[in-house]
Amino acid sequence: MTKTPNLKQSTLLQLYARAAAPCRDYYGLTITNSCISINAWKITHGPHVMPKQKICLLEDVIQDKFLQEEIKNIFGGNVFDYIMDLGNKKRKLENLPTALFLNILKYLRANDVLKLMQTNKIFFELCNTELVWLMMFQKILNRSPSIEEKRMALEYGWREVLKKRMAYIRKVFNENKQQKKKQLADPTRNKKVVKAK
Structure with missing residues (x-):
């Protein structure tokens, strides 16, 4: 039967x-x-x-x-x-059962998970889930998500939230880099003005 x-x-x-x-x-x-x-x-x-x-x-x-x-x-x-x-x-x-597969991914670096996603269609689908993108968020940013980020994830998904956070980090990094370049280019900014007596 x-x-x-x-x-x-x-x-x-x-x-x-x-x-x-x-x-x-x-x-x-x-x-x-x-x-x-x-x-x-x-x-x-x-x-x-x-x-x-x-x-x-x-x-x-x-x-x-x-x-x-x-x-x-x-x-x-x-x-x-x-x-x-x-x-x-x-x-x-x-x-492997989903829980066991996710447990193994916890021990991989974020870059290794991204490489695993590129190996074939099966791994792409298995790794392209909300649970895995939340794990990637925590690995890459080395912190738990804020309440605001959790709300954003409900609407856009963890992959998009991670992309937005990474874009913001790059923007701030580039702004700081530009500011340091300006300070190095203008030597008078760094010198203290000494008043004559």
């Missing part, structure tokens, strides 16, 4: 892709611990067509060669390998 797929579990990953030209179709992929859901918006048949959804257990994906090829063609080899590893219960860095 086959289990019924349950998408109400916690989502491990959500990806979106566009079909290769000249096709304009869009695809969405949701991956949980035990199943995947593929949504297909067939734009070529008109913009108002409802998406078609296919929900499949991971163990069924392992057996379904046609679905494997579809995933590989639409989402790429990295996503395909990720799904196959999940289905075969192979433990790798990218398919």
